[in-house]
Amino acid sequence: MLDRIKASIPSLAPAEQRVAHLVLSDPRAFANLPVTELASRAHVSKPTVIRFCRSVGYDGLSDFKLKLAGSVSEGVPFIHRSVDVDDKTSDVLVKVIDNTVAAFLKYRNDASSVAIEKAATALAATYQTGHRIEFFGAGNSGIVAQDAQHKFFRLGVHAIAYSDGHMQVMSASMLRPGDCVVIISNSGRTRDLMDAESIARKNGATTIVITASGSPLASAGHIHLAADHPEGYDRYSPMVSRLLHLMIIDILATCVALRIGGEKLQPLLKEMKNNLRSKRYA
Structure with a gap:
């Protein structure tokens, strides 16, 4: 989810970029703070916080915070492990499957x-x-x-x-x-x-x-x-x-x-x- 936000920053409005940086700086705090406090910390209006959530593909602030909290706490860790030239067949099998499963679980959490x-x-x-x-x-x-x-x-x-x-x-x-x-x-x-x-x-x-x-x-x-x-x-x-x-x-x-x-x-x-x-x- 955080990778998705990072990738979206260049396409966001300047005010929404400030919200994005606030999320990336402390995801756990963002998931728990009220919208008034989030707007104050990012130096934007409350509607801007909500627009940011929609701009990065979520239904609104509640949906964004729910999925952010899930991503941070349960952490479907997306560790993309590249196949190395000296890998055994068993290593290749595990890496390819793990990469795929992690991508699917990440999508389940991030999808709008x-x-x-x-x-x-x-x-x-x-x-x-x-x-x-x-x-x-x-x-x-x-x-x-x-x-x-x-x-x-x-x-x-x-x-x-x-x-x-x-x-x-x-x-x-x-x-x-x-x-x-x-x-x-x-x-x-x-x-x-x-x-x-x-x-x-x-x-x-x-x-x-x-x-x-x-x-x-x-x-x-x-x-x-x-x-x-x-x-x-x-x-x-x-x-x-x-x-x-x-x-x-x-x-x-x-x-x-x-x-x-x-x-x-x-x-x-x-x-x-x-x-x-x-x-x-x-």
């Missing part, structure tokens, strides 16, 4: 339910009105975009995934108000994805971005679903980031499925399962 609610509502509304839903990603994130298309396809949602930069720009050029595009990026700095987001937003489409806090893409999107972890975006083979993005897609797909409703989905999924039985060995 408000942002997820907004994204799921936008996607469900796009589906119900028959507008376009598209998923964009480049490189490793392009595979996540394809997985997202498959997840939503199984729900009866017509969606398209593009991983080619030219196709993304061409498709974004055809998006219109009521359409929705989900853009997935580890770094939040990929030029092709930034260009596609800008075009889609200019054409009136809703842009949902799954990326790191404080990145240019995070600031550009209408709805930002933060995916923060210590794994550098310039690593040759991102692992934790890919799994974190896949999990966020799973959460979105589940939320959208609930909005579509079981009465409509259950018969569809049952028929699909029955039709696939002939494809399997008995």
